[in-house]
Amino acid sequence: MRFRNQPAVLTADNWIRTSVLVLNVTFEALTEIPADRAVVLVSVGAAESVADRDPVFPIRSHYTEMALPQTIRLLRYVYIEHYVLVYDGSRATFAGVLRRDRYRCGYCDASFAGTVDHILPRSRGGPDTWGNLIACCAECNCYKSDRTPEEAGMRLLWEPKAPRHEEKTQQRIWKEMRALRAS
Numbered sequence: 147m148r149f150r151n152q153p154a155v156l157t158a159d160n161w162i163r164t165s166v167l168v169l170n171v172t173f174e175a176l177t178e179i180p181a182d183r184a185v186v187l188v189s190v191g192a193a194e195s196v197a198d199r200d201p202v203f204p205i206r207s208h209y210t211e212m213a214l215p216q217t218i219r220l221l222r223y224v225y226i227e228h229y230v231l232v233y234d235g236s237r238a239t240f241a242g243v244l245r246r247d248r249y250r251c252g253y254c255d256a257s258f259a260g261t262v263d264h265i266l267p268r269s270r271g272g273p274d275t276w277g278n279l280i281a282c283c284a285e286c287n288c289y290k291s292d293r294t295p296e297e298a299g300m301r302l303l304w305e306p307k308a309p310r311h312e313e314k315t316q317q318r319i320w321k322e323m324r325a326l327r328a329s
């Protein structure tokens with residue numbers, strides 16, 4: 147789970163686009179947040195850095211001076227109800243995949259996909275994961291059969307990924323953090 151366009155080399159302009167892993171006070175991974183938000187959490191004393199970026203990247207502003215963290219840990223427990231960290235390699239349900247793809251066929255864009263295709267066929271060990279499943283119309287599924295898209299000469303219209311719950315979780319964390327700071 148990485149933000150897109152992670153810069154390879156950090157500069158004063160692009161470090162904000164990096165992501166920082168947030169751990170609960172119990173060290174469970176909660177989510178990834180933009181680096182500037184992580185810096186704010188550390189500078190207001192709501193979180194501590196448990197691992198800085200390597201090589202060290204110093205952040206200097208009017209408010210704070212610190213090394214850019216890679217991972218931070220919240221200093222108060224944040225309760226995230228029903229929150230499960232999902233990765234592209236996490237197991238997915240067929241209903242979940244159809245919902246994620248809004249019932250559109252990932253091969254021909256038909257709006258009545260009612261089946262789910264294993265991109266790497268199940269017969270060859272293709273897993274039931276968010277990254278290997280895509281909504282598919284019956285016609286494309288039948289045509290593709292036990293072949294990879296390359297073998298069948300079919301092109302995926304989008305790259306299937308785990309649904310992103312980060313935004314929601316992040317909002318929840320901010321709400322909780324605001325409440326903690328107010329108390």
Ligand SMILES: [Zn+2]
Nearest residue numbers: 251254283286
């Ligand atoms: Zn189709």
